[in-house]
Amino acid sequence: MLDLVSVSVRGENRLSPYVPSTSNTRVQKRWASTANALSNQDRHRLPHSDIPATTAAGLRRNSAILLRTLNQTRLDATDFVDLSGRMNKSLRFPVAPEQPGLQMRYFGSGSNSVPFPPDSQGFLYWHLDPDAPPILGQVRFRTTASSDPATFPNGQDLQLPDGGTWNISLFDIARRSRYSGLRVYLLSERLVTAKVLYAALTISGSQGKQIFHPATGSVLIWKFGQRFVVDLQNLAVVPWIIGSLAGESLRLPRLFSVSVSERGSTGIVKHVDYTPFKGKALVQFERSTLPEHKGTRTVVLRIVKLIESTKSDGTDVTYGMPELTEGGLVMTRTPGRRWIPWSVDVDRPQPGSESRGTSSRALAILFDNEAKHTSGSRVRG
Numbered sequence: 001m002l003d004l005v006s007v008s009v010r011g012e013n014r015l016s017p018y019v020p021s022t023s024n025t026r027v028q029k030r031w032a033s034t035a036n037a038l039s040n041q042d043r044h045r046l047p048h049s050d051i052p053a054t055t056a057a058g059l060r061r062n063s064a065i066l067l068r069t070l071n072q073t074r075l076d077a078t079d080f081v082d083l084s085g086r087m088n089k090s091l092r093f094p095v096a097p098e099q100p101g102l103q104m105r106y107f108g109s110g111s112n113s114v115p116f117p118p119d120s121q122g123f124l125y126w127h128l129d130p131d132a133p134p135i136l137g138q139v140r141f142r143t144t145a146s147s148d149p150a151t152f153p154n155g156q157d158l159q160l161p162d163g164g165t166w167n168i169s170l171f172d173i174a175r176r177s178r179y180s181g182l183r184v185y186l187l188s189e190r191l192v193t194a195k196v197l198y199a200a201l202t203i204s205g206s207q208g209k210q211i212f213h214p215a216t217g218s219v220l221i222w223k224f225g226q227r228f229v230v231d232l233q234n235l236a237v238v239p240w241i242i243g244s245l246a247g248e249s250l251r252l253p254r255l256f257s258v259s260v261s262e263r264g265s266t267g268i269v270k271h272v273d274y275t276p277f278k279g280k281a282l283v284q285f286e287r288s289t290l291p292e293h294k295g296t297r298t299v300v301l302r303i304v305k306l307i308e309s310t311k312s313d314g315t316d317v318t319y320g321m322p323e324l325t326e327g328g329l330v331m332t333r334t335p336g337r338r339w340i341p342w343s344v345d346v347d348r349p350q351p352g353s354e355s356r357g358t359s360s361r362a363l364a365i366l367f368d369n370e371a372k373h374t375s376g377s378r379v380r381g
Helices: 011-015 024-032 035-039 058-059 147-155 171-173 175-186 194-202 359-381
Strands: 089-092 102-104 121-127 138-143 167-170 205-207 212-214 228-231 241-242 245-247 259-262 270-276 277-287 298-312 331-333 339-342 342-343
Touching: 011 259, 058 245, 102 175, 167 171, 171 194, 175 194, 205 245, 241 359, 245 359, 342 359
Parallel strands: none
Antiparallel strands: 089 102, 121 138, 138 167, 205 212, 228 277, 241 245, 259 270, 277 298, 298 342, 331 339
């Protein structure tokens, strides 16, 4: 489980973009008991926290922040916060005084906790990219030059040591009882709806018998051309493809590896996955314009930028894998050992089946989002 607001994209969560579902039955029961609250935003009866409430004396010692607004358009000088050098900072919700406060942290946990950096002064606010589904909203901290809200547009969102942006995702807010006060607040200020909050709670994926959910730190993709970083040494990349009220996990195995058959000392042949390159790559999903994909809804994956990419062992051995090139497509090897562009036709059923595979279902969401965005633009125009 992620730890409170230190959830803000900790390094370990970047290694694995999932947070395993723990006691899913308990979560379901907790939310089932508050179904009326989620269907009626004016009542705000949300689940109680499963951690002890912060005492009033403790809050006074920590000079707790009384959250007035997260709406950028309503910010004033009284919402200005100074987190500089603090290991944690309490946040309380006047709209839900019966709910426990949050202990906001910057990075890490326990003895590995890192304090907020110097000049961490600014405004907490609710962030949502203009073309993103509302389910992708998150709390961020905008550092500014002064307490004047007019400086907000020229400020910068607080960054983490690993290069990510400090945030609390709606997925964590929806799932964790420690965020009950924040859920009440978001509903009260109408920054999210009960329908969106419930969708954030229920989106899940599976790997074998293990159920996973998107969380702060997950790779979340909702449109073509949206860039994300992958490690060339990882045998599997697992982003989430997110729609308006839905999402699918997408497992991309062996993107930058090659399976080689080797005969051991006992004579038994085994398949070994090698990763000829190390470093990172900035990639993006695109509609395919290749001639062989004409007339289909096919997705390819392009390498936008290579970051410190070198051969793993310092030699020229790549096991037949083509050299990685910026601007080129990610390649994959066929059973006949030919290298062709990695691609997925989202409308093609799985071999031997009439239904689409998980990759097709996930990537089809990108086409659906594009159609909705285009339709919305025509209506607005």
